[in-house]
Amino acid sequence: MFHLLDIIGTMAFAMSGALTAMSKKLDPFGVFIIAFVTAVGGGTLRDVMIGRMPVGWMQDLTYVYVITLGFILTILFRKRLDKLRTSLALFDTIGLGVFTLIGIQKGIEYQLHPTICIALGTMTACFGGVIRDILCNEIPVIFREEVYATICILGGIVFFILRKMNLENEILYLITSLVIIVIRLLAVKYKWHFSPIEHKK
Amino acid sequence: MFHLLDIIGTMAFAMSGALTAMSKKLDPFGVFIIAFVTAVGGGTLRDVMIGRMPVGWMQDLTYVYVITLGFILTILFRKRLDKLRTSLALFDTIGLGVFTLIGIQKGIEYQLHPTICIALGTMTACFGGVIRDILCNEIPVIFREEVYATICILGGIVFFILRKMNLENEILYLITSLVIIVIRLLAVKYKWHFSPIEHKK
Amino acid sequence: MFHLLDIIGTMAFAMSGALTAMSKKLDPFGVFIIAFVTAVGGGTLRDVMIGRMPVGWMQDLTYVYVITLGFILTILFRKRLDKLRTSLALFDTIGLGVFTLIGIQKGIEYQLHPTICIALGTMTACFGGVIRDILCNEIPVIFREEVYATICILGGIVFFILRKMNLENEILYLITSLVIIVIRLLAVKYKWHFSPIEHKK
Incomplete structure (x- = not known):
C-alpha cells in the first residue's frame, strides 16, 4: 500500500516536472532529466547528506521505469493534461505526504534527532522541485x-x-499523511500563501 | 574560544543570507532556507565530497539553533540592521577566517594533500554564499x-x-585567521576587486 | 593511452568552461572555478551519488594541475582560441567519449544495473557542463x-x-568511444538537434 502510494507520488512529481520543462521549451532530453530530478532529486539529496549510497534510485529500478512512463504519458497526453489538472494536483499531494514520511523514516533509521528527521522529510518532499526550478x-x-x-x-x-x-x-503514518494531504488541499483550494517579508532598503 | 567564533560566524552568515533573501522578496520559509544554506552550505558540500556523513549540522543541533536565532533576529531588526552593517561585516569576516580553518582541518584529518585542504577551506568559507546566490x-x-x-x-x-x-x-590558527580577517577588512575598506578578464568575442 | 585521453578531455572541458566564464565577464577566480567545475563536476556528482569518497580529484592531483594549466592557457591565448575552435571541439569530443566510459566503468565496479551505469556515464560526461551553465x-x-x-x-x-x-x-572501449566521437562530430557538422516538445498552454 505504502509502496503503491510512493509510486503514485513519483509518477505525479515526474509529470509535473515534465510539464514545467515543456513550458520552458526544453528538448526531449531536457524534459526527461527535469522529470527525473523533480521525482527523485529530494530523496537523492537526502541520501547523499545522510550517507546512504549508492542513492536509492540506483538500487531499485522501479523509479526509473515509473519516471520514464510518466515522461512518456506527459508527452503523449500533453494537450489533455489541462483537464486532468485536479487529478494531477491530488496525486502530487499524495507524493508530498508519502515523501515526507519516507524522509522522516530514513532519519529515524540513521538515529538522527526529530528536528533533523523533519528537515529530511521536508527535503525529500520539496527539494526535487527546488532543483527543478534551479x-x-x-x-x-x-x-x-x-x-x-x-x-x-x-x-x-x-x-x-x-x-x-x-x-x-x-x-501514525496514516494520520500524518492525511494531515499533510488535507492541509495541502485546503491551501490550494483557498490559495493560502505567505507574504514576502517587507524589507526597507 | 574557537567554537565560539564558529558560532559567531554561523550567525553572521545566516543573517547575511536572510538579508539577501528578503531583498529578493522571498516568503518566510524561503528566507529561512537561504539563511540556513548560506550558513552551512559550504561545510555540507565539503562533508559530502570527503565522505563525512551524516553531514555536520545533522549531528550537532547547535547550528540549527544558531541559524534559527539569526533568522528571527534578522526579521525582527531588519529595519535597523543597516546601521549595524559594519558590525555584521566584521562578524561575517570572522566567519570567513574560522570556516577556512575548519575546512583545512577536515582535509588534514582525511589526510588529503595541502592543495586539496586549501580548496576545502575555501569551499567551507565561500560556497554557502555560492549556493545562496544560485x-x-x-x-x-x-x-x-x-x-x-x-x-x-x-x-x-x-x-x-x-x-x-x-x-x-x-x-598557527591565530595567525592564519588574523591574516584572512585583516586582508578581508582591507579589501572591503579599499574596495579591492579583480577586473573581469577581457575577452575579444 | 586511456589515461592520456582522460587528461586531454579534462583539459578541453576546463578550457571550454573558462571560455564560457570569460564571456560572462567573471573575474579570474570565477573563471578558474567554472573551468574546474566543468572539468570535474560530472565525475564529482557521480562519485558522491555512488558513495566513492573523497571524490576522485581529491585523491589524484593530476586533475588540479591539468585544469590549472588549461585555465592559464585559455587566459593567455584567449584571442587566438577562435582559430583553434575546431581542435578544441575535437578534444572536447574525446572528453565526451572517455568520460562516458569512465562513468560506465565505475557503475560496473559498484555492481549497478546497466541502465544505471549508462546514466552514470552520461552524468560523468555531461553534468560538468550542466553545473557550469547553472x-x-x-x-x-x-x-x-x-x-x-x-x-x-x-x-x-x-x-x-x-x-x-x-x-x-x-x-569494447575502442568501439564505444569511436561511436560516441563519430556521432558527436557528425552532429556538430550537420547541426543535428532535437526540437522542443510543442506544448499547448
Whole structure:
C-alpha cells in the first residue's frame, strides 16, 4: 500500500516536472532529466547528506521505469493534461505526504534527532522541485509563494507528537499523511500563501 | 574560544543570507532556507565530497539553533540592521577566517594533500554564499567582483607555510585567521576587486 | 593511452568552461572555478551519488594541475582560441567519449544495473557542463538544443550490447568511444538537434 502510494507520488512529481520543462521549451532530453530530478532529486539529496549510497534510485529500478512512463504519458497526453489538472494536483499531494514520511523514516533509521528527521522529510518532499526550478533558471517557487514546505514541517511535528503517544506505526503514518494531504488541499483550494517579508532598503 | 567564533560566524552568515533573501522578496520559509544554506552550505558540500556523513549540522543541533536565532533576529531588526552593517561585516569576516580553518582541518584529518585542504577551506568559507546566490537566481557574487575566495586561498597558503615551521596549533590558527580577517577588512575598506578578464568575442 | 585521453578531455572541458566564464565577464577566480567545475563536476556528482569518497580529484592531483594549466592557457591565448575552435571541439569530443566510459566503468565496479551505469556515464560526461551553465545563470545548453547527452546514452547502449558478445575490454572501449566521437562530430557538422516538445498552454 505504502509502496503503491510512493509510486503514485513519483509518477505525479515526474509529470509535473515534465510539464514545467515543456513550458520552458526544453528538448526531449531536457524534459526527461527535469522529470527525473523533480521525482527523485529530494530523496537523492537526502541520501547523499545522510550517507546512504549508492542513492536509492540506483538500487531499485522501479523509479526509473515509473519516471520514464510518466515522461512518456506527459508527452503523449500533453494537450489533455489541462483537464486532468485536479487529478494531477491530488496525486502530487499524495507524493508530498508519502515523501515526507519516507524522509522522516530514513532519519529515524540513521538515529538522527526529530528536528533533523523533519528537515529530511521536508527535503525529500520539496527539494526535487527546488532543483527543478534551479535547472529551469527560476527562483524556487516554494521560496516565493506556495505554502508547501511548511505543511511538511507541520506534518513532521504531528508525527513526532503522535509517536510519543506510542501509536502503532500504521496509524501514525496514516494520520500524518492525511494531515499533510488535507492541509495541502485546503491551501490550494483557498490559495493560502505567505507574504514576502517587507524589507526597507 | 574557537567554537565560539564558529558560532559567531554561523550567525553572521545566516543573517547575511536572510538579508539577501528578503531583498529578493522571498516568503518566510524561503528566507529561512537561504539563511540556513548560506550558513552551512559550504561545510555540507565539503562533508559530502570527503565522505563525512551524516553531514555536520545533522549531528550537532547547535547550528540549527544558531541559524534559527539569526533568522528571527534578522526579521525582527531588519529595519535597523543597516546601521549595524559594519558590525555584521566584521562578524561575517570572522566567519570567513574560522570556516577556512575548519575546512583545512577536515582535509588534514582525511589526510588529503595541502592543495586539496586549501580548496576545502575555501569551499567551507565561500560556497554557502555560492549556493545562496544560485538559489536567488544570480551569478555568484564571489565569481564576479568580490575579493573573497582568493583571501581564503592566501590564508591557506600561509597556514601550510607556518605549519612547516612546526608552530603550535594555537598560534598557527591565530595567525592564519588574523591574516584572512585583516586582508578581508582591507579589501572591503579599499574596495579591492579583480577586473573581469577581457575577452575579444 | 586511456589515461592520456582522460587528461586531454579534462583539459578541453576546463578550457571550454573558462571560455564560457570569460564571456560572462567573471573575474579570474570565477573563471578558474567554472573551468574546474566543468572539468570535474560530472565525475564529482557521480562519485558522491555512488558513495566513492573523497571524490576522485581529491585523491589524484593530476586533475588540479591539468585544469590549472588549461585555465592559464585559455587566459593567455584567449584571442587566438577562435582559430583553434575546431581542435578544441575535437578534444572536447574525446572528453565526451572517455568520460562516458569512465562513468560506465565505475557503475560496473559498484555492481549497478546497466541502465544505471549508462546514466552514470552520461552524468560523468555531461553534468560538468550542466553545473557550469547553472553557475553562469543559464538554462543548461544540453537541455535545450545540443544533441550531446543522447549520444552518450547511445554509446552506453552499444557498450552493453558488445559486452554481451564477450569482446575484449580494449576493443569494447575502442568501439564505444569511436561511436560516441563519430556521432558527436557528425552532429556538430550537420547541426543535428532535437526540437522542443510543442506544448499547448
